[in-house]
Amino acid sequence: MIKRIESPQNSFIKSIIQLQEKSRNRRQSGTFVIEGLREIELAIKGGYQLTTLLYQTDIISKDQLAPHLSHKTELIEISKEVYQKLAYRDTTEGVLAIAETKSLNLEDLKLSDTPIILVAEATEKPGNIGAILRTADAANIDAVIIANPKSDLYNPNVIRSSVGCVFTNQIAMASTEETIEYLKAKNINIYCATLQDSTSYHTRDYTQPTAFVVGTEATGLTQPWRNASTKNIIIPMSGVIDSMNVSVAASILLFEAKRQRDFK
Known part of the structure; x- marks a missing residue:
């Protein structure tokens, strides 16, 4: 009954x-x-x-x-x-x-031979996390890693804003230091989206194992990422402001990597 x-x-x-x-x-x-x-x-x-x-x-x-x-x-x-x-x-x-809930450990991620990974550091707003996960699903990348997490992945607002993509992506949460160690151990190139010492994002080769790292609009990435970066990259902007929404930036970078691989 x-x-x-x-x-x-x-x-x-x-x-x-x-x-x-x-x-x-x-x-x-x-x-x-x-x-x-x-x-x-x-x-x-x-x-x-x-x-x-x-x-x-x-x-x-x-x-x-x-x-x-x-x-x-x-x-x-x-x-x-x-x-x-x-x-x-x-x-x-x-x-x-x-x-x-599921385990969100780095060690549980299953990667391809030439993975594409998106790392989002200290992303706090559930709406941004949800939008990032939708983009990751659309690009069909290997994994999303949230470094130094500031929000709970199972927050109803994350699930709602991701339209369920929190369930379609491989996701891990870890500290910045743990994430850097993980990427380096797997010989994955680290491309940090930051203003300092950067080259335009479209000039780099993303056909090899690639991790894009994005930070918050307010503070950007922390120094450990800049120290660990294979290359810092920037999305050229022609307007008045010097930053864009983190999920939009992630979309541009991920689909450039997909474009390069589709036409390799």
Whole structure:
């Protein structure tokens, strides 16, 4: 018999709201919330284990959810009031899931022989992280590494702004020092997007193992990256300001690498 929750004041529903709002709760429980059928489908495809699936019967049926269930997944009906309390969006098909987090260690990354990696240092805004992950998915690169992370990868705003690409990319989180050591151990060229001692990005050869490193718009990259860089690169700009959104810069660099490899 399927469990049903009617009240937004239910203790389990309150715990889900805490998961949505507090990174500490996600970290301690090793779980997080996914909203929306498309995002849930991508998470399952990406190897994430769902512990609970909550659905609003006026919007979606149990039969529609059957392909997304495993013997480890608890199915719970929720009332319209509960769904409205939990859902951030009106267009998420009446379903949410609780999933187990994954390891985000560098050692778990599986790379090709000539990888393309994007490193984002200290990116804080969930919207920027989400946009970076969408770009990484579109370019089909090997991995994204978030160095010196300032935001929780499983923040609902990251999942939402990435339109589920948090589940389609290989992602690791580590300190800047650990990331540099990892890249050098694997003989991956490091191209740092920075103003200092730079050459135009399109003059370099990215057909060999390549890591692009981007920093925040406010402070740029820290000194260890500049010291470790194979070459500093810059995107020439003709306007008044001297910086662009980090996700836009990442897009330009990644697709230049893809262009070079497509026409090699």
